Amino acid sequence: MTAPVLSVHDLTVAFATRRGTARVVNGVSYDVAAGETVAIVGESGSGKSVSSLALLGLLPQPPATVTGTVVFDGRDLLRVPREELRRVRGNGIAMVFQDPMTSLNPVLTIGRQLTEGMQTHLGLDDRAARERAAELLAQVGIPSPRRRLDDHPHQLSGGMRQRVMIAMALSCDPQVLIADEPTTALDVTTQAQIVDLVERLQAETGTAVVWITHDLGIVAGIADRVLVMYGGRVVEEAGVDALYDDPRHPYTLGLLGALPVLGADRPEQLVAIPGLPPDPVALPPGCPFPPRCPQRDDERCASQVPPLRQVASDDDGVAHRVAAFYDADPARLRRLDAEGLP
Amino acid sequence: MSVAVAPQQPLVAEHRPRWREVLGVLLRNPLAVAAIVFLLLLLAAAVFGDALAPHDPTAASVRDRLQPPSTAHPFGTDELGRDIFSRVLVAASVSLQVGIIAVGIALTAGVTLGLLAGFYGGRSDDVIMRLMDMVFAFPAILLAIAVLAILGPGVRNAMIAIGIVFTPIFARVTRSRVLSVREEVYVRAARSIGASDLRLLATHVLPNVLAPIIVQASISLAFAILQEAALSFLGLGTQPPDPSWGRMLSEGRGFIQLAWWMAVFPGLAILLTVMSFNFLGDGLRDALDPRRAKALEGSRA
Numbered sequence: 001m002t003a004p005v006l007s008v009h010d011l012t013v014a015f016a017t018r019r020g021t022a023r024v025v026n027g028v029s030y031d032v033a034a035g036e037t038v039a040i041v042g043e044s045g046s047g048k049s050v051s052s053l054a055l056l057g058l059l060p061q062p063p064a065t066v067t068g069t070v071v072f073d074g075r076d077l078l079r080v081p082r083e084e085l086r087r088v089r090g091n092g093i094a095m096v097f098q099d100p101m102t103s104l105n106p107v108l109t110i111g112r113q114l115t116e117g118m119q120t121h122l123g124l125d126d127r128a129a130r131e132r133a134a135e136l137l138a139q140v141g142i143p144s145p146r147r148r149l150d151d152h153p154h155q156l157s158g159g160m161r162q163r164v165m166i167a168m169a170l171s172c173d174p175q176v177l178i179a180d181e182p183t184t185a186l187d188v189t190t191q192a193q194i195v196d197l198v199e200r201l202q203a204e205t206g207t208a209v210v211w212i213t214h215d216l217g218i219v220a221g222i223a224d225r226v227l228v229m230y231g232g233r234v235v236e237e238a239g240v241d242a243l244y245d246d247p248r249h250p251y252t253l254g255l256l257g258a259l260p261v262l263g264a265d266r267p268e269q270l271v272a273i274p275g276l277p278p279d280p281v282a283l284p285p286g287c288p289f290p291p292r293c294p295q296r297d298d299e300r301c302a303s304q305v306p307p308l309r310q311v312a313s314d315d316d317g318v319a320h321r322v323a324a325f326y327d328a329d330p331a332r333l334r335r336l337d338a339e340g341l342p
Numbered sequence: 343m344s345v346a347v348a349p350q351q352p353l354v355a356e357h358r359p360r361w362r363e364v365l366g367v368l369l370r371n372p373l374a375v376a377a378i379v380f381l382l383l384l385l386a387a388a389v390f391g392d393a394l395a396p397h398d399p400t401a402a403s404v405r406d407r408l409q410p411p412s413t414a415h416p417f418g419t420d421e422l423g424r425d426i427f428s429r430v431l432v433a434a435s436v437s438l439q440v441g442i443i444a445v446g447i448a449l450t451a452g453v454t455l456g457l458l459a460g461f462y463g464g465r466s467d468d469v470i471m472r473l474m475d476m477v478f479a480f481p482a483i484l485l486a487i488a489v490l491a492i493l494g495p496g497v498r499n500a501m502i503a504i505g506i507v508f509t510p511i512f513a514r515v516t517r518s519r520v521l522s523v524r525e526e527v528y529v530r531a532a533r534s535i536g537a538s539d540l541r542l543l544a545t546h547v548l549p550n551v552l553a554p555i556i557v558q559a560s561i562s563l564a565f566a567i568l569q570e571a572a573l574s575f576l577g578l579g580t581q582p583p584d585p586s587w588g589r590m591l592s593e594g595r596g597f598i599q600l601a602w603w604m605a606v607f608p609g610l611a612i613l614l615t616v617m618s619f620n621f622l623g624d625g626l627r628d629a630l631d632p633r634r635a636k637a638l639e640g641s642r643a
Contacts, residue, residue, distance in 0.1 A: 058533060058534055086537075086538060089535060089536035091536055097530070102527040104528055105550070106528075107630075117536060120536050120537060120541070165531070
């Protein structure tokens, strides 16, 4: 594997709340290499969005407390001065947000917002920035881009706005693009177009992509590697094929079981994961999953957090790691779901 | 990588400046147009008042005192025989100046403080807003009198005093809007692209909080003119024999049964000016909001 462009190590994020400290991200580590797409998967509240906002210092501190290291371009982003961090934002690492309806400023024209980053980072003058903005819009597939530059956001559809957001994020040729559920607010057809667009642009520019989603269907199409998050921790990490063919963590099994398969041999019943994710204010001392886990075999589960251990590696040498004391058994999981939790 | 962009019209011609768009919408609003026309007339009176006035506004003529409106004196004369039309005309300059400069002071200070308090929150918010509360706690006229007691009477100091008195209103209006705007995703998105705090405040936060500020400014202009009238009435604003609408109104009060024109014409001048500023404010609010402006444009097309 090539050297990572972004290396996150032992990232934790906690929020001071009235009920106590909410530990939302608890020791997340991962690397992303140039041209690679890493998907971070998990349900709502698993800490996937917060961990990506923390990378760029976009969480207000306080109430948030962020620790760990985020190495980008030889520097730890969590410890660089504000001004230096500002130069990395957009220029080195850019983000696309979930809801394109609210991520554009309603009173500014598309052109004005697109040129902002280029004028800040690349020092382009108005004319040059405008010229490049039109090019970018054409690149993300917006028809008559020059005319669109003078439009306000409300004149564009949701899919168009997300294209503009992507154009904005790519305007300064970032090395890393963090896409925080960019397709969640869009209809299925538009989702597919946005996924294709990001893949195409990635192939052209060699940008590393961190794709945050709860949609395993999208992950299968776009990711090289997948991180499954639960309770603010990475519970399984693998190459995309290995994860789908040979999931090892009971939570991953549960997620895949809840995914309908088109064209399956026989109509398979979808398997739901019973219960709710853990309360970040009152995390259990051990593994966060046991209350919902069909397989609490090991007595260590309740008292110790299972560390990520390598269980296999695929042909490309991508490690398959799981945070569980035992190997999960899919057949048993399905049986347990039918009969209810013990 | 380069992608061919069809060369359509030249770039510059297509780029229609925003102020022209705003003006276009504004000019389709009949009330706003009437307000602009009146305010332009007022501005002309303020600038050329001395030259336009048919009589010397301060020349007393006991023979002509308390004359009702006539061709020689369209607005009549006061108890000293001074021409009220000339005095109203010349006083326009004082009233407009006081309104604009006092509100200008309050707007600049209040919006700046409100932006900082709302955007940064925490300690700076506490310090700024408690300070504003202190200023706000005093009755406006009393505080203005206190400020004038320190600075000394006169029109210039009256403007400063009114400016100080109105600052907390702008700070509050601004802060409350900033609190909601700073949480918007587009502010976070702009931050994620590397915008500095100054840039965030100037290009993303300020334009989105502007609408209520403009409306507040138009109302405050009206109140500032009234405030100056009150201060002049107390002898702290415009000094006699210079005319001011407020002074004339208060002087006319004593003769209201004997000579209605003494109070009615300066009062009418205040009323029309205040209303014009309000209509202009409403029109600007509509024109500055691109969504509303587009809707208006559409409905009139």
